[in-house]
Amino acid sequence: MYHESLRIARLFFGLFLYGAGIVLTIHANLGYSPWDVFHAGLGRHMNLSIGAANIVFSVVIVAAFLAIKESVGFGTLCNMVAIGGFIDLLTRSGWIPVMGGFVSGVIMMFCGLFVIAAGSFFYIGAGYGSGPRDSLMVILAKYTGKPVGFCRCCVEGTVLFFGWLLGGCAGVGTVLAALGVGFAVQTVFTLLRFDVRKVRQEPLGETCTRLKALFIRPSS
Numbered sequence: 001m002y003h004e005s006l007r008i009a010r011l012f013f014g015l016f017l018y019g020a021g022i023v024l025t026i027h028a029n030l031g032y033s034p035w036d037v038f039h040a041g042l043g044r045h046m047n048l049s050i051g052a053a054n055i056v057f058s059v060v061i062v063a064a065f066l067a068i069k070e071s072v073g074f075g076t077l078c079n080m081v082a083i084g085g086f087i088d089l090l091t092r093s094g095w096i097p098v099m100g101g102f103v104s105g106v107i108m109m110f111c112g113l114f115v116i117a118a119g120s121f122f123y124i125g126a127g128y129g130s131g132p133r134d135s136l137m138v139i140l141a142k143y144t145g146k147p148v149g150f151c152r153c154c155v156e157g158t159v160l161f162f163g164w165l166l167g168g169c170a171g172v173g174t175v176l177a178a179l180g181v182g183f184a185v186q187t188v189f190t191l192l193r194f195d196v197r198k199v200r201q202e203p204l205g206e207t208c209t210r211l212k213a214l215f216i217r218p219s220s
Helices: 002-027 034-046 050-067 074-093 102-125 132-144 148-165 172-191 204-215
Strands: none
Touching: 002 034, 002 074, 002 102, 034 050, 034 148, 034 172, 050 074, 050 132, 074 102, 074 132, 074 204, 102 132, 102 172, 132 148, 148 172
């Protein structure tokens, strides 16, 4: 039970870091990161906050994974709700200041990218399933054999294009994020000797069965 509690704590710590990293990139005030350009464009058309748009599109990705019979885990479902919630919470709290200068904005942007990479390390490493967006990166890395950083850049570039078409807010920081996120992920994963292709992601059904056996004892 102690080990399971540590895994769950690692999962949610990683999700919090991921959400905090996204807010850092937004508050860098140089233009949204690629995914947030997409979420902002989607939210603009659906009258939703960025956090809410994040949740809505996560549901779409998970539905697509189920349709092609890719496994969905407990961590995937938590990611769908928690990251969007953390984004809105941190945005409304005012804990993370908005930068007003170019240099300070660039520093905050890259800090955000490395925080996102650290968040990915923690929650993917928990083994409960990758989040909807990171699953795209992981699947691409597995099927192509390309470095995870390269695969992340491909995903980011694609969503940036569609986010721009939807009218999302792009800027200098968007380009920095699109080019820098792959580098940040590759750097953090390499330093921590973390290979996403070797982490077994536990399907939701298996997690539920195991947790039920662990926490619900049969009556004598």
